[in-house]
Amino acid sequence: MRVNLRVWRQAGPDAPGGFETYQAEEVSEEMSFLEMLDMVNEELVVSGGLPITFDHDCREGICGSCGLMINGQAHGPQLGTATCQLHMRTFSDGDTIVIEPWRSSGFPVIQDLAVNRSAFDQIIEAGGFISVATGSAPDANLTLVPKVAADAAMDAAACIGCGACVAACPNGAAQLFTGAKITHLNLLPQGQAERWKRTEQMVDVMDEFFGSCSNMGECTTACPKGIPLEVIAELNRDYVKAQFINRKLTAQD
Amino acid sequence: MGMLRGAIVAGDNVTQIRPKAPSDESTAVSFLLSFYRSQVGRKWIMALSGVAIVGFVFFHMLGNLHLYEPAGPDGVARIDEYAEGLRAIGEPIIPRSGLLWVARIGLLAAFLVHIHAGYSLWWKSRKTRPVRYDADRTWVTASFASRNMVITGTIVLLFIIYHLAHLTWGTVHDDFIPGEVRHNVITGLDNPIVAGWYIVANLALGLHVLHGIWSMFQSLGSTSPRLAAIRTGLATGITALIVLGNLSFPLLVLTGVVS
């Protein structure tokens, strides 16, 4: 099959960007979306052009590196998958595909379709960790975790930090990402010691970079891991609680 | 908040790492300000003021249903009596209209906070997407109501100002008689343009509260599965009651059913 691409090209963070059109010929349906871009890039290099820059790594939906806005949908029209898991059979011969980078002032463009997502790293640095005593490994069953809590924490931990939630959100909010991280750690006994400080600090950093959540739910739909909207309620709940709780009496900080 | 975060930045004085309750260092006012400064706190306050306003809107609609009640033997319209009754609550212990003014001030405060929070959060979000997407967005989950909260909110705001000038102060009403509520409503809504504006504004209000009530659970941090199960139904039900009640006034006056 053959597809027409309208791709955002931008030489650098401060360079002006614009759309370029390319035609990808002889695209096989079995190709992944990124393989199709690889093919276009090969031709660009052969013809003396600059290849289209885009992020990718594992190409199996687990690392969170890839992320493209494809025809106005984060990670493309297929729900519950990352861009690297999208195959060309989703498109038809002759389609025009618009490819844009994630758009958020919190994710400045590095080049073409690659954006700088270090704002997410800063949110993690602000509290996305637990403190543990070093020394010999603790006994595996020493800390009991109820199954429901373990499952819910595990679901939240499925977040790969790709940024599709921010990209898809009409408000450019990062509540689903931050909520997933907060929920993951705040539900587990190991995360209790720093629960309130973590919530407060992560939300404050999030606030510096991203928009405000209106609970529209487009983030969950775009999320390749289907992180539920519930984690945002959990974030809101723990943030407000953190403001009022007496941390001295709960042995939590 | 901002000050607490300093505590873990690498290179900070070691003594800052020691746990410290936030209340130790902030007064009530500075606490409220910093709470409101955070988007999550602001959204929480927005949801609370939203609840207060929804409560008002609901009872305002219920009260107006007195329009349909036949007049008593003295010939005074029941809605006129009801309006007078609101002013007379607690008399003579409470001065006339006293409670009404307390409610009005509370409501005004809720509106001001809600409007400020709404516009400021919207503006903040807008600024985080300086370059907009070129391709048309395909919305899968985000409802029409949820995507247009600022627009429906603005229509409601304009309507509230008009509505006060129309039926409270009478400044834009050409046959206004203070205290004669039934007369003012019927002569006011007799005009198709005015009635049409009431209808449009209340449809906008319906969209606004439909998403608003649903969203409120989330903003207030409800994670209860039981509440989650009834959320959509509750939002739809309350919205339907408010919208149907409010739409009935212009529709029934316009069609001459009530005259």
Ligand code: HEM
């Ligand atoms: C007077 C003009 C009004 C304006 C300008 C306004 C503006 C807004 C905006 C922009 C939002 C969305 C917030 C967001 O997306 O984060 C919102 C939410 C909301 N509004 Fe309004 N609004 C107005 C009146 C009302 C009225 C009359 C009601 C109730 C009958 C109401 C109830 C709500 C509720 C419950 C929410 C949801 C809060 C939440 O998401 O938790 N608003 N408002």
Ligand code: FES
């Ligand atoms: S490349 Fe790793 S998730 Fe897509």
